[in-house]
Amino acid sequence: MAPTATKRGPPSKTPGSKGRKRQKLEQAVKPPPSKFAKPLPTAERRKVRIDELQWKEVTLPDRLDDFEGFFGLDEIDGVEVVKDKTTGNVSFETRKDTAAKESESVNEEQQKESPESGEDDNWEGFSDEDTPAGGAAALRPVLQEEGVEHTKGNTKKNERAVVESSGKGAFDILADQPSDDESDIDVSAWEELDLSSETLNSLSKLKFSSPTPIQASAIPEILAGHDVVGKASTGSGKTLAFGIPILEAYLEASRTPSKEKTPLALIISPTRELAHQINAHLIALCTGGGYDSPSIATVTGGMSVQKQRRQLLNADIIVGTPGRLWEVISSGQGLLSSLKKIRFLVVDEADRLLSQGHYKELGEILDVLDKDGEREEGEEPNANTDDPVQRQTLVFSATFHKGLSQKLAGKQHKGGDLMSKAESLEYLLKKLHFREEKPKFIDANPSSQMASKLKEGLVECAGTEKDLYLYALLLFHPKQRALVFCNSIAAVRRLTPLLQNLDLPVFPLHSQMPQKARLRSVERFTERPGSILIATDVAARGLDIRDVQLIVHYHLPRAADTYVHRSGRTARAEASGSSILICAPEEVSGVRRLIAKVHAKNETSTRNLKKTAFFIRTLDIDRRIVSRLKPRATLAKTLADAVIAKEKKHSEDDWLRAAAEDLGVDFDDEEFQKEAPGRHGRGTGRKKKEEVARGMSKGEMQALRAELKGMLSERINVGVSEKYLTSGGIDVDALLGGEGNPEFLGFMDGLGFDD
Numbered sequence: 001m002a003p004t005a006t007k008r009g010p011p012s013k014t015p016g017s018k019g020r021k022r023q024k025l026e027q028a029v030k031p032p033p034s035k036f037a038k039p040l041p042t043a044e045r046r047k048v049r050i051d052e053l054q055w056k057e058v059t060l061p062d063r064l065d066d067f068e069g070f071f072g073l074d075e076i077d078g079v080e081v082v083k084d085k086t087t088g089n090v091s092f093e094t095r096k097d098t099a100a101k102e103s104e105s106v107n108e109e110q111q112k113e114s115p116e117s118g119e120d121d122n123w124e125g126f127s128d129e130d131t132p133a134g135g136a137a138a139l140r141p142v143l144q145e146e147g148v149e150h151t152k153g154n155t156k157k158n159e160r161a162v163v164e165s166s167g168k169g170a171f172d173i174l175a176d177q178p179s180d181d182e183s184d185i186d187v188s189a190w191e192e193l194d195l196s197s198e199t200l201n202s203l204s205k206l207k208f209s210s211p212t213p214i215q216a217s218a219i220p221e222i223l224a225g226h227d228v229v230g231k232a233s234t235g236s237g238k239t240l241a242f243g244i245p246i247l248e249a250y251l252e253a254s255r256t257p258s259k260e261k262t263p264l265a266l267i268i269s270p271t272r273e274l275a276h277q278i279n280a281h282l283i284a285l286c287t288g289g290g291y292d293s294p295s296i297a298t299v300t301g302g303m304s305v306q307k308q309r310r311q312l313l314n315a316d317i318i319v320g321t322p323g324r325l326w327e328v329i330s331s332g333q334g335l336l337s338s339l340k341k342i343r344f345l346v347v348d349e350a351d352r353l354l355s356q357g358h359y360k361e362l363g364e365i366l367d368v369l370d371k372d373g374e375r376e377e378g379e380e381p382n383a384n385t386d387d388p389v390q391r392q393t394l395v396f397s398a399t400f401h402k403g404l405s406q407k408l409a410g411k412q413h414k415g416g417d418l419m420s421k422a423e424s425l426e427y428l429l430k431k432l433h434f435r436e437e438k439p440k441f442i443d444a445n446p447s448s449q450m451a452s453k454l455k456e457g458l459v460e461c462a463g464t465e466k467d468l469y470l471y472a473l474l475l476f477h478p479k480q481r482a483l484v485f486c487n488s489i490a491a492v493r494r495l496t497p498l499l500q501n502l503d504l505p506v507f508p509l510h511s512q513m514p515q516k517a518r519l520r521s522v523e524r525f526t527e528r529p530g531s532i533l534i535a536t537d538v539a540a541r542g543l544d545i546r547d548v549q550l551i552v553h554y555h556l557p558r559a560a561d562t563y564v565h566r567s568g569r570t571a572r573a574e575a576s577g578s579s580i581l582i583c584a585p586e587e588v589s590g591v592r593r594l595i596a597k598v599h600a601k602n603e604t605s606t607r608n609l610k611k612t613a614f615f616i617r618t619l620d621i622d623r624r625i626v627s628r629l630k631p632r633a634t635l636a637k638t639l640a641d642a643v644i645a646k647e648k649k650h651s652e653d654d655w656l657r658a659a660a661e662d663l664g665v666d667f668d669d670e671e672f673q674k675e676a677p678g679r680h681g682r683g684t685g686r687k688k689k690e691e692v693a694r695g696m697s698k699g700e701m702q703a704l705r706a707e708l709k710g711m712l713s714e715r716i717n718v719g720v721s722e723k724y725l726t727s728g729g730i731d732v733d734a735l736l737g738g739e740g741n742p743e744f745l746g747f748m749d750g751l752g753f754d755d
């Protein structure tokens, strides 16, 4: 019997976000009326499996203002929900011809997709082992040579390295571009910038038909010899804003060869991944222009320092992180004298590099670039040098954070304000030794630090349920490349196995991972559509990974700039994307204030109006569906905790064994445990839980795994989404009771449906 719904259901229960306004919003997203208002004649009907059907994604509104539902919901027309009166089971019926057509197209799709599913079967998950052939090649050129990326040679060689790699490297921006001349495009929009024909050729190969605003404004100033401070929203092409003038200078220098070989540019980046990515972007730029490419050395921690030293001897461009650069520079061997002659010093993500806690090594580098000898304690870098600076200093970021200047002034700064132009300049002038008294400050997006096509929202849940809601959010965004941010390495370590246990393609990224594993995680995340990277803020800055569609803040960002940069990993280069915060109720008001600040600045700076509060929307999660996910999430967590506790025990034992050996005593685990301090103090509860977790036997774990496997193979009953039903004026209970409207909406692909 086909159910018919006649009355509106109660609004879904979302703590702290109820009221009349909510109900209006729900009506605003009321789905279109069903084509199947009347039950179908029995002869035309056929029972179908829900996963045989072709679900259509519900398109999102451009802005979230009036939208509180889930992103990425799928809907379907022409299906009836039928409830068996005796068993209570719900089934689905469609017209015979519709079903036949749809099952045909499903088969076609499956055939098309079969090679990819084969790949899925072979997916290794994350491990610290060396990537097998293919995988390593795909990470061109990052892992080709341990220690240093050093790319030199003729254009063809570079093209091969970039274009013919067996897969797409983590930072391979050329991988999708055809390499033949026919693919060249019109680059006349760049002509105003007066670039060389070689650079124009390269841009044509990259298919960059016109400069982005920051490129259009910054490149002429840099070419004219000015120091530049460039601010532009995330994903707006800042790398090439400094990369193109460096290439121009390289081309000019190579027309008049000199005997002395010194590097042309030093580019400093806050993270290793960003340094490797800048290298890849520069290689891509310098490829296919019909000239010998510059040698680019990437100097980051976690790789062989000896090789880096050798490669640096021949480099035209050096990209590096401050720690390793300082290590290499301070160990002597002549690098410093050639670095003093660089023409460009680039400080990328400058506010981060120059902030407290990150500044030490950069400060040392800046200092020695301008003068020999040691800096006095407390002395500002470069403060007492009278030598005129020859190089141009180029400083880029999407944000300049107010806390920096206030810290500089010795004030404690609370909150997450971003700096104004004047404050930024004042701050940078104190920290950096510019050639000009006043560098050119270019703000390409004065009205916003946020990408124009970014949608923002928050999900509210109990603090103890964040894991569950994260899982639900990821399931509700199936096939989307998602980046989840945590504030601690421990959380990355915990969430990775938890979500892997739930069969999600998850990779970790944090600073304590071995360098190769870090790059491999990024590579796999880049290559595999629909994969998930769980990362600390090491991934927040600068990373340019194609098609990241979803950012989840599992832990809330601690400052406005972190929110801007994390969210900036999506919606890049005119693409769209979503950024969702998972908040405990007590966190909501704080985070609203923080985000309002990020947006409020836009209003004041552009139109000089009084602050307009930006109100980030609460996404109305269907809590019924989430609660159905709880058993599997709990089981996955129990298993993950057990593995982590056992690993922790191993490393503690190793440490204690080594200590016992040093002391010349026998190692007795139980004795050590008894003696261990803090057994009755704080943290005892957590320790007890850990003990229970690590006490789990192999057999118990196997049983739990089998149980979880069983759960994961079962479908979650999401046939009826409370959100959709309430917003569509349908009563869930009436529908299931057989009295409701035959409309059926709200299925989420990925909720345990194994296809």
Ligand SMILES: Nc1ncnc2c1ncn2[C@@H]1O[C@H](COP(=O)(O)OP(=O)(O)OP(=O)(O)O)[C@@H](O)[C@H]1O
Residues within 6 Å of the ligand: 173, 207, 208, 209, 210, 211, 212, 215, 232, 233, 234, 235, 236, 237, 238, 239, 240, 397, 398, 541, 542, 543, 544, 568, 569, 572, 573
């Ligand atoms: N002129 C252009 N036309 C089209 N795409 C471009 C152009 N310039 C750069 N891009 C592409 O835009 C993307 C973002 O560029 P980039 O990584 O330099 O952004 P960004 O401003 O440095 O971002 P973030 O602040 O997050 O570091 C890259 O994939 C890059 O290849």
